[in-house]
Structure formats: structure tokens, C-alpha cells
Amino acid sequence: MNTKYYQPAADGVWTGRIDGSGSEVQRWHQRVQPVYLPEEALPVLRPSQQGVVLLGFACDEGVRRNKGRTGAAQGPAALRRACANWPVHFPAQQLLLDGGDIICPDQNLEAAQEALSEAVQRVLQAGYLPLLLGGGHEITYGHARGIYRFFQQQALGLVNFDAHFDLRIPGPEGPSSGTGFWQLAQDCRQQHRPFHYLALGIQQHSNTAQLFRIAGELGVQHLPADAFHRQDSTALNAAIDQLLQQTAPLYLTIDLDVFAGPFAPGVSAAAANGILPGGVFMEVYRRILRSGQVAGIDIAELNPALDMDNRTAKLGAALIFEAVMHRLG
Structure with a gap:
């Protein structure tokens, strides 16, 4: 791993109340x-042990290239602070590690994504679940590519879970936070692999007609935010069950801009009518976690500079808590 694109977690980030x-x-x-x-x-994990490695992606170069509001590079530190006081509800033998951050000090997003892929492979090889803290949604390409390489x-x-497809064709500056799934689709085509992509929470006003066309051409399955608003998880569960039957393992990414602005104001593109973080969403999220097929999870697009009362960081931390509990609890 190129240490130019790596740094340990900052001193003092894991502090909090002691009872x-x-x-x-x-x-x-x-x-x-x-x-x-x-x-x-x-x-080394014993047969009775499970382990999770928290790994930050302190990068928002892809957001900058996508003409978004930068600041997500500070997301991993904010998520760690928001997680620090969670109570431990998993056995003592289970391991929760902090693997530090992949960084992008020179605007070389491609090199940072390669470092991220290598780190993810290392975590998977040791038998741990990589749980990544973003960072812009350019985290997807590096993270998922590491999983593809391992499996x-x-x-x-x-x-x-996203308001956006992230199927943009790279522009003059190259890949960005909006191109990750398009890049993965091209890799799958070149490597003669199937491309199984399910997007949940898509907003029509957040995607051009071209992106819907590309999604159709690539066979992308997608359900709109309205599927969550109707408080009926039937269609959502059916789509997830279909994917679970067709694939193994799973890569799961949550772009915090899928949620309604009052719950997630600290993102580059806040959504006035995004989905609610409880109810149907939590049912669907837990269904995926319970499948036992998840090989990697990331939380993307937290921008602490735009957050209010740490709402978005707390929401991201709550999602991390759920994922850790399903793995270690």
C-alpha cells in the first residue's frame, strides 16, 4: 500500500464518557x-470470532470534480466522534478495529482509489468486514473494486441507497463522485462479469434523462424514493430478494443525500423530499444486513461543514452502529 495515501486515525478522536x-x-x-x-x-480471528475494521476515506476530490460542495474529506473524523460514545453491545471476544484513513493529498483521485482497493482487499483477506467512513461517493469505485478483486x-x-444513479460518464477531469457505478459497469464488461446493480431511493429530479437511459441499457434495477414514502416495503423487499438470489456477496453503500434534508443537512446535495431514516428504510436496511451476504459497507457524502447539530453525522453513526451489531452482536 502506498503510504502517501494513508494516515492513521487522528489522536484523540476516540474519546468520550467513561462509566x-x-x-x-x-x-x-x-x-x-x-x-x-x-x-x-x-x-487472527478464531473460529468463534468476528471482526470489523473501520476505514476512513478522507477524500472529496470526486465531489470537487463533480462540481459539488467540498468538505466530505472531514467526514471520517466526524463519524468517528459520533460513534465514540455508542455503548458496547457485543461480546468481549469480538473485534472492532480502526484501520485509519485513505487520503488524497494531491488531487490524484485514481491513486487514492487504488490505495483504498488495496486496503479493502487486505481487510477481507484477514476475514474482517470492511466498514468504510466517507468521504465523497467516489468511495464506491475504490471500495467495490477491492471486493471484486478479492472475490x-x-x-x-x-x-x-441514493438519490442519484452515479452512472455519469467521466468528463474532462476524469472520474468523480458521480461516475462510480458507470466505472464498475465498464470493468464488468471488460472482464466478462455480470453487472448486478440495485439503486434504491432514486429521485427523478436528481437524474437526467441520459442517466435513466444508461441505467436501462445496463439493466440497472431501481426504485424511487416514493417506494419508501408509501410505507409499503413489498416492492423494496422483492427487489432485494431477487438480488440476493442472483448474487453473493453484496457491496452496500449509503449516500446520506438519500435522506430528507431535515435529517441529513450535512451533504453536498441535500434533498428536500428525501426518504425518512426510520420505518421502511430501517426494515429494508436490516433485511440486507441479516442476509449474511454483505462483504463491505460504506457511508458516503457526510460534509461536517454543512451539518446542523451534527444531525447527519449522528445519522451516519446510527447506521454504522446497526452494521456493527449485525456483525458482532
Whole structure:
């Protein structure tokens, strides 16, 4: 791994309330173990153990290229702070590690994404679940490509909670936060792999007619935000079940701009009529987590500079808590 694009998590980010050292009163900041990915081997998991590695992608170069509002590079630190006081509800033998951050110090997004892919492969090789903290949605290409490389010819399913398809064709500046799934589709075509992509929460006013055409040509399955608003999860569950039957494993990404602005104001493109983070969404999210097929998860597009009362960071942290509990609890 190129250490130019890596840094350990900042000192002091894992701090918070201390109610004691006993297992029943511990909080995440008392249990998270830092690991320096370029040099340290991850602890070997015993047959009875599960492990999660938190890995930041402190980059918003793709957002800049996509003409969005930058600031998501500070997202991983904000998510760690929001997670620090979560109570520990998983057994002592289960491991929660912090693998530091992939960074993009020179606007070389492609190199940062390659470093991210390598880090994800390392985490998977050690038997851990990579749980990534974004960062712009350019996190998708680096993260999913690492999963594709690890699982090689297996039929990977891609699930994206997002108002946007992220199927843009790269422009003069190259790939961006809006091109990740288009890039993955091209890789699949070149490698003669199926492209199984399910987008949930799509907003018609957030995607051009060209993007809907590209989605159709690529066979992308998608359901609109209205599917969540109707409080009826039948169509959503049917789409997820179909993907689960066709693929294994799954890559799951959540772009926080899929949620309604009052719940997620701290994103580059806030949605006035986005989906609600409880109810139907949580039912669908937990259904995916319970499948046992998830090989990698990321939370994307948190921009702390645009957040209000840390609402978006707290929402992202709550989603991280759910994912960790389903893996370690």
C-alpha cells in the first residue's frame, strides 16, 4: 500500500464518557483498537470470532470534480466522534478495529482509489468486514473494486441507497463522485462479469434523462424514493430478494443525500423530499444486513461543514452502529 495515501486515525478522536471499565458499561471508544494497515497484520480471528475494521476515506476530490460542495474529506473524523460514545453491545471476544484513513493529498483521485482497493482487499483477506467512513461517493469505485478483486469471479451484488444513479460518464477531469457505478459497469464488461446493480431511493429530479437511459441499457434495477414514502416495503423487499438470489456477496453503500434534508443537512446535495431514516428504510436496511451476504459497507457524502447539530453525522453513526451489531452482536 502506498503510504502517501494513508494516515492513521487522528489522536484523540476516540474519546468520550467513561462509566467504568466493566464490560456492561463500556463504550466504543474504550474498545476500538487502532491498527496501522501498511505495516501491521490484523489480529487472527478464531473460529468463534468476528471482526470489523473501520476505514476512513478522507477524500472529496470526486465531489470537487463533480462540481459539488467540498468538505466530505472531514467526514471520517466526524463519524468517528459520533460513534465514540455508542455503548458496547457485543461480546468481549469480538473485534472492532480502526484501520485509519485513505487520503488524497494531491488531487490524484485514481491513486487514492487504488490505495483504498488495496486496503479493502487486505481487510477481507484477514476475514474482517470492511466498514468504510466517507468521504465523497467516489468511495464506491475504490471500495467495490477491492471486493471484486478479492472475490474474483463470484457474482457481486451492488446495493446503493441514493438519490442519484452515479452512472455519469467521466468528463474532462476524469472520474468523480458521480461516475462510480458507470466505472464498475465498464470493468464488468471488460472482464466478462455480470453487472448486478440495485439503486434504491432514486429521485427523478436528481437524474437526467441520459442517466435513466444508461441505467436501462445496463439493466440497472431501481426504485424511487416514493417506494419508501408509501410505507409499503413489498416492492423494496422483492427487489432485494431477487438480488440476493442472483448474487453473493453484496457491496452496500449509503449516500446520506438519500435522506430528507431535515435529517441529513450535512451533504453536498441535500434533498428536500428525501426518504425518512426510520420505518421502511430501517426494515429494508436490516433485511440486507441479516442476509449474511454483505462483504463491505460504506457511508458516503457526510460534509461536517454543512451539518446542523451534527444531525447527519449522528445519522451516519446510527447506521454504522446497526452494521456493527449485525456483525458482532
